[in-house]
Amino acid sequence: MSLFKKIYHWIDVRIGSTEIVEKELTGYLLPKNINEWYSLGSVLLVIFALQVVTGMLLLVYYVPDADKAFKSVTYIMNEVPFGWLIRLCHAVGSNLMVFVLMLHMLSTLLMGSYKSPREMNWISGFVLFSLVQGISLTGYLAPWSQLSFWATTVATNSVTAVPLIGTGLVKFLRGGTLVGPATLGRFFALHVAIIPAVIAALIGAHLFFLKRTGVSTPPFGAKETQNNWEGKSYRYEFHPGGIPFFPNYALQDATSVSIYLAIFFALIFFAPTLFFTPDSFVPANPFKTPAHIKPEWYFLANYQTLKIFPSELIGLLVQVAAMTVLALLPFIDRTKERHPLKRPIFLTCAIGGILLWLGLTIWGHYS
Amino acid sequence: METQSRRKFLGSCLVGTAIAAVAAALYPLYRYLAPSQSGTGTAKVTFAATEVPEGEAKFFEYAGSTGVVVRTKGGLIALSAVCTHLGCIVQWEKDKQDFLCPCHAGRYTPEGTVISGPPPRPLPKLPLTQAEGKIIIG
Numbered sequence: 419m420s421l422f423k424k425i426y427h428w429i430d431v432r433i434g435s436t437e438i439v440e441k442e443l444t445g446y447l448l449p450k451n452i453n454e455w456y457s458l459g460s461v462l463l464v465i466f467a468l469q470v471v472t473g474m475l476l477l478v479y480y481v482p483d484a485d486k487a488f489k490s491v492t493y494i495m496n497e498v499p500f501g502w503l504i505r506l507c508h509a510v511g512s513n514l515m516v517f518v519l520m521l522h523m524l525s526t527l528l529m530g531s532y533k534s535p536r537e538m539n540w541i542s543g544f545v546l547f548s549l550v551q552g553i554s555l556t557g558y559l560a561p562w563s564q565l566s567f568w569a570t571t572v573a574t575n576s577v578t579a580v581p582l583i584g585t586g587l588v589k590f591l592r593g594g595t596l597v598g599p600a601t602l603g604r605f606f607a608l609h610v611a612i613i614p615a616v617i618a619a620l621i622g623a624h625l626f627f628l629k630r631t632g633v634s635t636p637p638f639g640a641k642e643t644q645n646n647w648e649g650k651s652y653r654y655e656f657h658p659g660g661i662p663f664f665p666n667y668a669l670q671d672a673t674s675v676s677i678y679l680a681i682f683f684a685l686i687f688f689a690p691t692l693f694f695t696p697d698s699f700v701p702a703n704p705f706k707t708p709a710h711i712k713p714e715w716y717f718l719a720n721y722q723t724l725k726i727f728p729s730e731l732i733g734l735l736v737q738v739a740a741m742t743v744l745a746l747l748p749f750i751d752r753t754k755e756r757h758p759l760k761r762p763i764f765l766t767c768a769i770g771g772i773l774l775w776l777g778l779t780i781w782g783h784y785s
Numbered sequence: 786m787e788t789q790s791r792r793k794f795l796g797s798c799l800v801g802t803a804i805a806a807v808a809a810a811l812y813p814l815y816r817y818l819a820p821s822q823s824g825t826g827t828a829k830v831t832f833a834a835t836e837v838p839e840g841e842a843k844f845f846e847y848a849g850s851t852g853v854v855v856r857t858k859g860g861l862i863a864l865s866a867v868c869t870h871l872g873c874i875v876q877w878e879k880d881k882q883d884f885l886c887p888c889h890a891g892r893y894t895p896e897g898t899v900i901s902g903p904p905p906r907p908l909p910k911l912p913l914t915q916a917e918g919k920i921i922i923g
Contacts, residue, residue: 475814475817498821499813499816499819500813500814501817504813
């Protein structure tokens with residue numbers, strides 16, 4: 419018996435690991451027609467883990483003080499060995515996390531996986547998406563550059579459109595009338611402690627819901643594409659005769675993670691400034707607003723929506739309405755059919771929504 | 786047999802790639818966390834001789850650590866101020882003309898010799914020269 423097998427046996431007789439492996443890995447059967455899109459959840463788990471690790475490493479040298487933050491980031495980028503790599507991993511990773519999360523939601527949307535009994539999976543995922551945007555926004559201020567300072571000013575200023583309490587809310591959010599050292603303090607606390615803890619808890623809840631309901635069957639390549647859950651009693655969706663999670667689908671997960679890492683490192687090594695504008699290399703100056711300050715790409719559609727309406731309040735209400743419809747989609751769309759090609763109204767709305775979002779983003783970028 | 790050797794070969798390639806990937810990740814991580822080399826060199830420290838009157842001591846940063854120079858009736862002595870017991874910084878007791886480590890009450894003479902307490906070794910001496918009214922350490 420090899421040393422590895424001896425160690426495994428030693429653990430197995432104590433905690434019954436073979437039973438766990440059979441139940442959760444080799445005996446955990448997935449739909450026969452499962453596709454690559456289902457591996458995006460695993461990719462997101464890897465991205466989140468990488469963000470946590472690189473974030474912890476940045477904390478070794480980063481100083482969350484308005485007078486020292488920019489200097490400490492410059493020090494990380496220029497002086498600390500491989501500091502540039504850690505920082506770029508964190509900055510590029512945050513952008514890709516939002517992008518992959520959008521793809522994950524899009525695949526769930528098109529395959530109708532949000533439909534009952536998976537409403538809680540969808541809602542927890544939607545809240546996770548909002549929190550990821552929140553953690554990106556709060557982290558954006560951390561380098562205390564001209565870009566981070568003024569992008570935060572613009573982003574937080576949109577809250578003033580809220581009737582009656584808008585001005586007070588912005589002041590509370592910023593810790594003062596304008597973005598300043600107090601904003602950095604509270605955004606830093608949100609970025610490194612509060613939001614990550616909530617995200618971790620929600621990931622746990624999201625996986626718990628997945629575990630309890632079972633993996634949904636993709637509508638592609640299946641004869642039955644209708645959602646046949648009656649809603650009368652709890653039912654775990656088994657996939658008899660399906661493919662085992664390990665090693666079959668774990669290999670797909672590993673492939674998707676490898677493709678992601680290839681793109682991730684290609685961006686870091688060959689396009690390191692893709693997510694940085696020249697203003698991100700200049701320390702914040704509260705007395706000098708740079709020209710054409712824009713938020714991050716994933717907020718450009720929101721930014722442009724606020725601009726095209728004559729009143730900021732209408733712009734904000736339109737966004738709140740769109741987000742509410744998206745969040746409550748499983749309760750609005752109660753149809754049984756899950757195949758996108760058999761849902762022409764849904765597909766038209768979905769493609770229209772995506773094109774609208776893309777159009778607003780491009781418009782926001784060039785406006 | 787052929788299938789087995791192919792499987793073994795592919796397995797070895799996979800393990801090799803995994804080891805290379807882990808090493809590629811660990812090396813930058815080690816370099817990132819390794820202490821900076823700046824401030825740990827042996828650059829000389831210079832100050833005016835008048836800054837250390839007789840019976841008094843002056844503490845300074847030296848080679849990434851703390852040193853002390855003391856002027857006794859016998860002359861100037863430069864020592865490491867790091868206690869040889871557990872690394873606390875010793876304090877100069879002007880009235881008793883000795884060094885006291887406040888952590889565990891180790892005592893040293895102005896020359897760094899252990900008088901009492903737990904320190905296992907004397908305080909290491911630092912190179913000291915005097916020229917044109919200046920004290921040069923290092």
